[in-house]
Amino acid sequence: MPENFTYSQVQDYLAKLTPERPAELQKMEAYAQEHRFPIIGPAAGQFCYLMARLVSAQAVFELGSGYGYSTAWFARAVQENGGGVVHHTVWDETLSQMARQHLQVLGYDQMVQYHVAEAVQTLQETPGPFDLIFNDIDKAAYPDSLPVIEEKLRPGGMLIIDNMLSGGRIFDGDNTSPNVAGIHEFTRLITTSPDWVVSLVPIRDGLVVAQKRG
């Protein structure tokens, strides 16, 4: 395999392959750039949309939803899958309000349930099961979220979890930050568990995609 291309070349190429988005989604992308807010971005969004279609997701739970950019991709899939629910969960009231406005303009508001609360606890308290769970909370909390996710996902359901490359920090053996430690521990837990079929997809900051065994 030729090795004379870079990670960022591949990422730029993936971004270019992503079809044009509605104006409101582009507005959300511009806001993220301007305010350096960490959204999943178009290529990972398109990938999440595809995954949600592939599992015919009609019940999605999102942990760490920000102002609703990733939510919009899942809502689009759920709508095309015949309708259902997407849970938007963030502990910041302002972000939740922003999400409500954006998702209303996009026409998904009726499908979305908003929670302003800690995400793992909210998942624990929300009746499932879910077809797809997306996790994008603070990375130090990833390991403790796994048992709750496993309990709430239906057999054959899909987990997608973001930032599993952590900007390359996972390759730095001297990095002892709680976030990087959380990513290492989560990776170890899920890849050694007999209950999951797992792969890491190197789109943007790395998405772990895992299916709960039936």
Ligand SMILES: C[S@@+](CC[C@H](N)C(=O)[O-])C[C@H]1O[C@@H](n2cnc3c(N)ncnc32)[C@H](O)[C@@H]1O
């Ligand atoms: C990376 S951003 C979310 C981006 C969003 N998924 C997207 O791609 O559009 C994570 C957001 O979740 C919030 N958050 C982090 N940990 C959380 C937790 N345990 N419970 C609720 N919200 C959390 C953060 O404050 C931030 O607003």
